[in-house]
Amino acid sequence: DTGVSQDPRHKITKRGQNVTFRCDPISEHNRLYWYRQTLGQGPEFLTYFQNEAQLEKSRLLSDRFSAERPKGSFSTLEIQRTEQGDSAMYLCASSPGLAGELAKNIQYFGAGTRLSVL
Amino acid sequence: GQQVMQIPQYQHVQEGEDFTTYCNSSTTLSNIQWYKQRPGGHPVFLIQLVKSGEVKKQKRLTFQFGEAKKNSSLHITATQTTDVGTYFCAGSMETSYDKVIFGPGTSLSVIP
Numbered sequence: 001d002t003g004v005s006q007d008p009r010h011k012i013t014k015r016g017q018n019v020t021f022r023c024d025p026i027s028e029h030n031r032l033y034w035y036r037q038t039l040g041q042g043p044e045f046l047t048y049f050q051n052e053a054q055l056e057k058s059r060l061l062s063d064r065f066s067a068e069r070p071k072g073s074f075s076t077l078e079i080q081r082t083e084q085g086d087s088a089m090y091l092c093a094s095s096p097g098l099a100g101e102l103a104k105n106i107q108y109f110g111a112g113t114r115l116s117v118l
Numbered sequence: 119g120q121q122v123m124q125i126p127q128y129q130h131v132q133e134g135e136d137f138t139t140y141c142n143s144s145t146t147l148s149n150i151q152w153y154k155q156r157p158g159g160h161p162v163f164l165i166q167l168v169k170s171g172e173v174k175k176q177k178r179l180t181f182q183f184g185e186a187k188k189n190s191s192l193h194i195t196a197t198q199t200t201d202v203g204t205y206f207c208a209g210s211m212e213t214s215y216d217k218v219i220f221g222p223g224t225s226l227s228v229i230p
Contacts, residue, residue: 042220
């Protein structure tokens with residue numbers, strides 16, 4: 001049983017560059033979530049997918065952020081024109097979704113991608 | 119907006135002492151989840167509470183869900199150094215069940 005995997009684990013970029021992160025969820029999970037976490041804070045919700053459909057996007061997310069899950073399996077999160085304030089840990093989580101009423105939104109997290117914008 | 123708050127932000131205890139963290143929501147929750155994040159790690163699911171007034175135990179950990187489903191607590195009896203980490207509560211709102219809102223966490227340090 002493989003867990004949630006994220007790539008890359010670390011990304012250093014210069015301000016103004018675009019970056020893309022990938023998340024591979026647990027294979028039987030149909031929900032996928034993206035979070036951002038800064039030091040001393042809890043994971044901050046960014047967006048989530050049910051299969052390939054993006055169902056909700058945080059109002060805090062600027063237009064520079066976009067996420068896709070084209071085939072309902074892996075997902076990508078792109079940040080355009082990065083700013084220093086984007087430096088954070090980007091966490092992906094998957095959950096069973098429709099499979100099991102009580103368990104359907106339990107979050108299984110990947111190890112995250114740490115972004116540093118210089 | 120929907121907010122989940124936790125107190126205290128930090129707690130330092132001597133090994134063997136008890137520890138409690140409290141979680142409060144500004145709105146009624148459909149369920150509450152607790153996660154633990156070790157230093158340098160990612161959040162790991164501990165437990166989910168669904169029913170009003172529910173109490174669940176996992177060895178030395180006791181979790182409670184308030185009667186009004188707006189607050190929760192995690193109590194650790196006789197802390198050990200392996201308990202070190204940040205404990206997050208996370209709530210699903212009745213109006214948006216699929217989205218999980220995390221609290222800011224309580225960071226626990228255990229002095230041996």
